[in-house]
Amino acid sequence: MPRVTFRSPLQEVSAEVAPGTNLLEAADACGAQVGHSCGGACACSTCHVWIRKGLESLSEQDDMEMDRLDLAYDVKPFSRLACQSKVADADVDVQITEESLKAYMDEDPATRKALEAEGKWPPRKFT
Numbered sequence: 001m002p003r004v005t006f007r008s009p010l011q012e013v014s015a016e017v018a019p020g021t022n023l024l025e026a027a028d029a030c031g032a033q034v035g036h037s038c039g040g041a042c043a044c045s046t047c048h049v050w051i052r053k054g055l056e057s058l059s060e061q062d063d064m065e066m067d068r069l070d071l072a073y074d075v076k077p078f079s080r081l082a083c084q085s086k087v088a089d090a091d092v093d094v095q096i097t098e099e100s101l102k103a104y105m106d107e108d109p110a111t112r113k114a115l116e117a118e119g120k121w122p123p124r125k126f127t
């Protein structure tokens with residue numbers, strides 16, 4: 001099974017997932033801090049991630065995802081929406097964007113407060 005690894009200034013976590021799993025589901029499987037304000041309905045851009053390895057192996061980007069990514073911050077040629085990107089057989093390395101990490105912390109204030117108390121939030125650098 002392919003391994004999906006998520007990196008941010010706060011964590012590096014990974015999970016082996018079945019082909020066909022989307023990256024947001026993979027994030028949930030390993031506790032990766034990927035924002036998901038709309039719950040995976042392709043109605044926000046808070047699950048915006050950068051694919052550092054395995055981009056070509058992901059499911060094709062459709063028009064809806066492209067339109068939604070137009071609303072995202074700091075979009076790169078290797079940007080994808082985690083909830084719309086399904087893995088195939090290859091391993092995938094994902095960098096959680098600043099936009100997505102901030103959204104996650106807004107969605108989970110208890111985690112943000114705990115990290116603030118430890119002096120870990122906000123990080124000095126996001127990438």
Ligand code: FES
Binds near residue numbers: 035036043046082
């Ligand atoms: S969670 Fe909203 S577009 Fe992916």
